[in-house]
Amino acid sequence: MYRKAELAPLTPLDFELTNGSKLSPDNRWVKMAQLIPGSEFESEYAENFPTEMGAPAKSFRMALGALIIKEKLLISDRETVEQIRENPYLQYFIGQLSYSNELPFDPSLLVHFRQRISGNLINKVNEGIACENTRTRRRQTRKKKDSDAKNESQNRGKLLVDVTCAPADITYPTDLGLLNLARVHTEKIIDILYKSLKNKAKKKPRTYRNLARKDYLAVAKQRRPTQNKKRQAIKKQLQYIKRNLAHIGQLIESGATLKSLNKKQYKTLLVLTEVYRQQQWLFDNNKQSIEQRIVSLSQPHIRPIVRGKAGKKVEFGAKLSASCFEGYVFLDRMSWDSFNESGDLKAQVEAYHRFTGYYPESVHADRIYRTRENRAWCKEKGIRISGPPLGRPPATVSKEKKKQALSDERIRNAIEGKFGQGKRRFSLNRVMAKLDNTSETVIAITFLVMNLSTWLRQVFCVFLCRSGKTTPVFRLKIISNYSGRKLTPEKLILNRA
Template identity: 25%
Template sequence: MLPKMTPTNQPNLFYGSLMDMLDRNDPLIALADVIDWNKIEEALRGYYCMDKGRPAKPLRLMAGLLMLKYLENLSDENVVVQWKRNPYYQYFCGLSDYQCGLPCDATELVKFRNRIGQGGIDAIFGASVALHPEASNESHVIIDSTAQEKHITYPTDGKLAIKMIHALHKIAKREGIALRRTYLKEIKEHRITLRFFRHPKKKHKARSAMKRLRTIAGIVMRDMQRSFTLEQIAFYAEQFSLYTKVLLQKRSDKDKIYSLHEPHIYAMAKGKDHKSYEFGVKASVVTTYTHGIVVGAVAHESNEHDSKTLKAVLTHASTHRHTPIQRATCDRGYRGIKEVNTTHICIPGIHLKRDTKEEKEHKRKQFRRRAAIEPTIGHLKHDHRMARNYLKGFIGDQINLLMAACAWNLKKWMNLFIHALFLAKDYRQMMVSIGYMKLYWSVWIWLGLTQRESRL
């Protein structure tokens, strides 16, 4: 249920206040003071009940830990440990006194994400967009798509067959079913044979081993189905249907299964030399044209053409803005669509004969600016945990993408604060220098006057 917090102004007897030992000019302190935490708590309060269960952790604490996790590129385990060691993290999460213990167990973050879901994460992302009220409401945006890879091994038929056999063995042990044969020794031999799949003299033997592993998986599955009761058949129907689909799929099939624990992912060929295929989901990102604020981010459950993803991502971007999006600049992968609702889609092409020199130069600058979204996506991947997604399911893909975009907006605000602080400090130094110069010239003039009077 909702946390029961009794606010008190009584100081701690054993620990001093955090503000007595922290730097007020630190960007994380300034960010904690400017975020509208009341709005975030109000949005997340609806995911908790009022009078059932044990009291939950403070909502600001859990939301702050989630922000720090993606802002600093930390895992669930590391962020709770760093929170204990770093008083700035504690102030960011709403504490007034230093706490020497862990804020919660790392699994609490998993339960918190599962509880609030995509709606709660979207509210946190909306708070990060609200930090840039003017920059996030530009009428012109840039849209691009990328691949958000899932944390899976490179899929091969041999790996999938071996994983299925081991999963079936665990089910048989759990249900107390005695298999006629486990094939453990034969599986070990075939696994070694598969290591030389690309050897010119051993590839035929490796293919035979792969075919035999698929046959063994089918034998074990049918052996278990014969021993199942009606309740067990109904309970494992979905899992066995997935295994059957994996065994029957061929190389040229569509909607193939690449992972047993993440069956929703698909393969994307992006034309990269170092990585022919990426296994995960397609993600679309919307940034403002001038300032580069991420105002929309959507993960797509199917591998659609880029032009068909525009409606979903523009709709999401419009929910966190006060003004409509008039123009969206995209690359040539979005060919085939010129307008979505009231948004005009701009795609680079050849110059028209009727274009003047000024119009050609304007188009060239406009589409050169489109490339600004590429480093933004690079930072989302390598600085804010979007390069490889460790969260389970398609809802995990959506949460990871939104929190990475939220961390980008928070980092953007912190960088602007540091720049403003530097300018203010430089201005103060300039004023001090002007003061010293005025004093120098006044002393020099005074000395000149006194020497002149002495000569007279």
């Protein structure tokens, strides 16, 4: 059951503290609380609770606020709840009306929050917050005189597009290691099914688990095993798994019920069957790749993403297509399968037009985006796409074109910096969620928190400009001695301007 949440206090002065003091309106959590929508997306969140029975669920603002706090502080679920209990600013951020020393909710509810708030919903919140901020800033910086209709229709701004990969928290997959883990799971399933047999007259099937483990370790412990040794080890593990799967089928025919397996174990059995089929096909055909290849038994939705980066030619996680303009970054597409990002350019430009009301002046992208179709479409819209034109390069290039190409690459570095911020400052470099839908929520939250951080920096700069404060500027003064000669660098005096 879901009840519409009460409106949060409009100002931090309405928040009730035990000692009678008031919250500071300049606190970062207070400022960010003004951006978090409460009622606009609450109806979509309430669709997760179709019935009117049961205890009332937590509000959308509390669920979204808790996920933002966890990502902003990079802490665990338990630590998130403890931080909220100890900090009145965090309690105000999630929508509470007064300070309480009790836990706002159980830490296990954060798992349900990630399942109820989808990645698409978070993207809508992200777009609403960022677009409202850009419109407000545009109104504040607009000149007093109104421009004519011709100038309003011209292209303005710069759009940056690129793709990246959000690696999942899995071990580096190898064929031998994956088969060994699959064999271990088949042995556990055989043990469970045999215990569920009513008639124990039948002898328990032999799995040769000790011998199978010795065969695996004999190759896995070698620093650089030859290709022939790895192939022979894979062949043995495939034979062990084939025998175990046959035993599982015989136990089911003998009366063992699949109901003795829980939901996770039954799902693992289905994954094991598909892993065996894929690995057997790769072994028989002497191939290295196959469509929809499974690289993790616990997260079978993860696929290898070939990126060709130095040190990481292949990454295992979700492939993300993002766009950036005016300092804000948006998640346009997220897929567990690899895709060609050049097909997203038109949709990203149209999204820019929908947000701002005009097309960008230029689009800065990688070489893969600069297809003939995309170039023709951008030319039709009056958009300049970065990079050299197609065809044979000219013998001589003018200084203006060299300067323009260098400027385009510098501008495009901004979106690379956003990816670096998400992977170094936040959790985009290792997604700890285990399900596909919760992983999508975690990734979308990262982009939302990055935009909130951008907005906070802009507010801080405006505050410094209005208060008349500037950053300290230092300069070097070269002091001359009586003989007129300059002193050595060790004797330079560092003065504050």
